[in-house]
Amino acid sequence: MRLSSIFFMATAITFLFFTSCNNAADSAKTAAASKPAGDDMVKRGEYLVSITGCNDCHSPKKPGAHGPELIPELLLSGYASATPVPRQDTALTKMGMASFAPDLTASSGPWGITYAANLTPDSTSGIGTWTEEQFKKALTQGKFMGQDGGRMLLPPMPWPNYSKMTDDDVKAIFAYLKSIKPVKNSIPEPVAPGKM
Numbered sequence: 001m002r003l004s005s006i007f008f009m010a011t012a013i014t015f016l017f018f019t020s021c022n023n024a025a026d027s028a029k030t031a032a033a034s035k036p037a038g039d040d041m042v043k044r045g046e047y048l049v050s051i052t053g054c055n056d057c058h059s060p061k062k063p064g065a066h067g068p069e070l071i072p073e074l075l076l077s078g079y080a081s082a083t084p085v086p087r088q089d090t091a092l093t094k095m096g097m098a099s100f101a102p103d104l105t106a107s108s109g110p111w112g113i114t115y116a117a118n119l120t121p122d123s124t125s126g127i128g129t130w131t132e133e134q135f136k137k138a139l140t141q142g143k144f145m146g147q148d149g150g151r152m153l154l155p156p157m158p159w160p161n162y163s164k165m166t167d168d169d170v171k172a173i174f175a176y177l178k179s180i181k182p183v184k185n186s187i188p189e190p191v192a193p194g195k196m
């Protein structure tokens with residue numbers, strides 16, 4: 001082999017070595033960028049909660065200039081006992097219709113009466129003692145309290161919408177919920193359709 005070909009091959013190998021190292025470093029950087037940690041994870045969770053509708057049902061509201069407004073100190077604390085509960089009228093049920101409390105935290109329909117859960121980190125009435133695994137099962141598989149063998153979550157909790165949520169998004173939402181102000185607020189059991 002001529003000296004110039006050996007030189008050419010050596011240069012090509014060195015070039016390949018450096019470009020593949022750069023690619024590895026780049027993909028490590030991308031992976032790090034897409035996995036938020038700490039405060040960033042909480043911020044991402046807050047953003048996800050704001051666009052996936054959790055507040056619609058889980059946050060008590062007061063009338064405002066442009067319709068129902070969130071009450072910051074009660075954020076995500078679920079159905080509040082002072083909120084009037086819609087009683088399902090038999091004629092409406094027969095027509096397959098549902099009614100909602102004005103702030104959407106309680107509803108009645110062919111599934112009975114349901115009350116939105118307290119998602120704040122209060123240790124007795126909220127998700128303060130929940131593990132991430134429990135939260136994931138509740139949110140993505142519709143299991144009450146994230147427990148296998150328990151009852152399924154009832155409408156209008158739209159858990160099938162969240163069934164394909166990535167682990168990173170579930171983690172971020174859980175981190176955010178654990179970071180908000182705990183509110184002590186026990187939620188009533190659902191009422192079965194025959195007992196309304």
Ligand code: HEC
Pocket residue numbers: 049052053054055056057058114115116117119135138139143144145146152153154155156157158162173190
């Ligand atoms: C359309 C209304 C609605 C929306 C939107 C909604 N939920 Fe719910 N959610 C409910 C209701 C009602 C229940 C209680 C259902 C029951 O008791 O069977 C519930 C139950 C839950 C539970 C189970 C609590 C337990 O004790 O097992 C979790 C966790 C939960 N929701 C999280 C969320 C999160 C997080 C979001 C947003 C990503 C969300 N929900 C969006 C209405 C809603």
